[in-house]
Amino acid sequence: MTPAAAIKAPTGAEQTDEQATEQAVGQTSEHLTEQAVEPVGGQAEQGAEHVSAQAAERGAAQVSGFDAEKGTLGGEQKGVWEQVALALFIGIPFLALVAAVPIAWGGFLGWHDVVLGVVFYTISGHGISIGFHRYFTHKSFKPNRPMKYALAIAGSLAIEGPVVRWVADHRKHHKFSDRDGDPHSPWKYGTSLKALTKGFLHAHIGWLFDSEQTPARQYAPDLLKDRDVVRVSKLFPALVLFSLLAPAIIGGLWSWSIEGALTAFFWASLVRIALLHHVTWSINSICHTIGARPFKSRDKSGNVWWLAILSQGESWHNLHHSDPTCARHGVLRGQLDTSARCIWLFERWGWVSDVRWPVKERLEARRVRAADV
Ligand SMILES: [Zn+2]
Numbered sequence: 001m002t003p004a005a006a007i008k009a010p011t012g013a014e015q016t017d018e019q020a021t022e023q024a025v026g027q028t029s030e031h032l033t034e035q036a037v038e039p040v041g042g043q044a045e046q047g048a049e050h051v052s053a054q055a056a057e058r059g060a061a062q063v064s065g066f067d068a069e070k071g072t073l074g075g076e077q078k079g080v081w082e083q084v085a086l087a088l089f090i091g092i093p094f095l096a097l098v099a100a101v102p103i104a105w106g107g108f109l110g111w112h113d114v115v116l117g118v119v120f121y122t123i124s125g126h127g128i129s130i131g132f133h134r135y136f137t138h139k140s141f142k143p144n145r146p147m148k149y150a151l152a153i154a155g156s157l158a159i160e161g162p163v164v165r166w167v168a169d170h171r172k173h174h175k176f177s178d179r180d181g182d183p184h185s186p187w188k189y190g191t192s193l194k195a196l197t198k199g200f201l202h203a204h205i206g207w208l209f210d211s212e213q214t215p216a217r218q219y220a221p222d223l224l225k226d227r228d229v230v231r232v233s234k235l236f237p238a239l240v241l242f243s244l245l246a247p248a249i250i251g252g253l254w255s256w257s258i259e260g261a262l263t264a265f266f267w268a269s270l271v272r273i274a275l276l277h278h279v280t281w282s283i284n285s286i287c288h289t290i291g292a293r294p295f296k297s298r299d300k301s302g303n304v305w306w307l308a309i310l311s312q313g314e315s316w317h318n319l320h321h322s323d324p325t326c327a328r329h330g331v332l333r334g335q336l337d338t339s340a341r342c343i344w345l346f347e348r349w350g351w352v353s354d355v356r357w358p359v360k361e362r363l364e365a366r367r368v369r370a371a372d373v
């Protein structure tokens with residue numbers, strides 16, 4: 001039995017369902033951190049990583065031979081020009097948006113729009129992070145049926161594609177993270193400034209235009225078998241309409257004016273969706289380029305603190321790749337993770353169960369130590 005299956009060994013009648021899910025999820029999350037699965041790529045490097053990942057699983061005492069640079073890719077330095085290019089790509093569009101706020105304030109932007117924008121951002125953003133990502137992709141907990149529906153619907157409101165497609169893409173990302181086959185790696189074209197700039201844009205947004213789709217039958221068979229999930233997936237076009245129009249309708253009724261509907265549509269629908277898209281894509285681009293790497297993972301995933309609030313805790317991405325099924329990503333002191341906090345509340349209220357909270361020994365085994373560097 002694999003380590004992941006051993007931890008989650010089910011009992012009784014649930015076993016069949018559990019095992020089916022385990023096959024789909026485990027294959028694409030934990031196991032893949034520990035197995036050399038790539039059909040292509042540097043075989044010598046693969047071997048080294050395979051050994052490294054297994055050593056990490058066995059615990060700190062046996063990690064002495066670990067090759068930190070290949071195993072975590074955490075010890076590399078980034079050139080000044082790379083940093084400057086990154087800052088420009090990230091900073092300028094965001095500053096333009098921020099600059100628009102005071103210009104519009106009191107005219108084309110008011111408190112109603114801010115409240116609606118924050119509420120819809122919070123619901124759709126957590127639908128992605130708690131629902132699409134931590135539950136549907138990685139099965140970090142078990143929701144009851146109404147909760148499962150709520151998570152699938154809330155995530156769909158982010159307009160990042162139907163749940164089944166989102167999950168298939170993300171599982172493939174974990175399977176090949178930063179290697180050939182990863183749908184969105186910033187390292188796809190190489191490590192020079194030019195290659196990284198091209199790769200960064202590809203990881204951020206370009207990959208969405210790839211005509212080749214991740215086969216759902218291969219990567220999300222558990223979801224295709226779940227009628228509830230398929231139902232919500234089919235409702236996606238209607239949910240897109242709802243996500244676009246609900247803020248406008250509420251804004252119009254709230255201010256009892258056409259202008260109120262228009263401003264709410266602009267800020268709480270269009271700007272809110274654009275911002276959430278960029279934050280989600282930033283996990284693929286920024287969090288696979290820069291950030292702290294306190295945990296061992298075989299890719300270039302990093303923890304980026306300044307994205308933590310906007311990304312609902314998803315930017316603690318290095319821990320996530322190191323321990324993919326863990327329900328909490330911000331596991332270290334002071335690492336804000338609102339998604340984990342919500343899951344904790346849902347568990348207290350009895351809406352979710354079997355939450356895979358961080359296990360101290362597992363985290364310890366995955367920590368990068370001074371001896372590894
Ligand atoms: Zn990732």
Ligand SMILES: [Zn+2]
Pocket residue numbers: 133137138170174320324
């Ligand atoms: Zn993930």
